[in-house]
Amino acid sequence: EDQVTQSPEALRLQEGESSSLNCSYTVSGLRGLFWYRQDPGKGPEFLFTLYSAGEEKEKERLKATLTKKESFLHITAPKPEDSATYLCAVQTNGGSQGNLIFGKGTKLSVKP
C-alpha cells in the first residue's frame, strides 16, 4: 500500500535555528513528490515539486531534496513567518492524475 509519513509531527524552533523536516514514502512508482505550506484555515500553498532522486530545489530559506525513499525540507535560519504546517504529498505512476497521497504534515512553530 502506498504510504507517506512525515516527521516530526510538530517542531518548535527559535528564530535562526536551522532544521529539517522529513517525508518518507513507500510507493509502487513515484511520479512526483510535492511540498506544500498550509496556514490555519487556508488551502495548501505550493512550494516545490521533485521528480527524481538527487534533485534539489531552493526557495528563499527553504531547500527540498529527494532520495529514493525520502525527501527533506531544510529550513535555514527560520523566521516567525515560516510558522505553518508543511505538507508532503506524492503522486504515483499507477494512480490517477490528481490522486496525491498526503502525509499528515509537520506543524512548524518559530519563536522570535
Place this chain on the structure above:
Amino acid sequence: GAVVSQHPSRVICKSGTSVKIECRSLDFQATTMFWYRQFPKQSLMLMATSNEGSKATYEQGVEKDKFLINHASLTLSTLTVTSAHPEDSSFYICSAFRTSGGIKETQYFGPGTRLLVL
C-alpha cells in the same frame, strides 16, 4: 498570486439544506479539477475527480448522490453537498493541475471552504 479560487470561503447552514461550493481556475484551463476534504488535524483526503464534460470520479467511500459535482466549463467546477448533516462539517478544498513546459505539472489548491452544519 492565487491561481485557484473558491467561493464561499465560509458557510454555515442548517441540517438538511444543500450547499454549493465553486472552484475556479484563474488564467488557465483545467479539464480536471479535484475535491479534497480535510478534518481538523488530519491530512487532505481526495473525495472526487471532476472532469469537464463528463461524470465525476468518486473515491471509495464517498457518496456520489450526496456530493454532487458539476464541471460546467474549463475553469469552473462546483461541489454541492446535498442534505447536509453535522458530520459533513469540514474544510473542503479544490485543486487543479497546471501544466508548465508541456510535461511538468503542478497541482494548485484553492483557499478552501469551511462548512459548518448546525
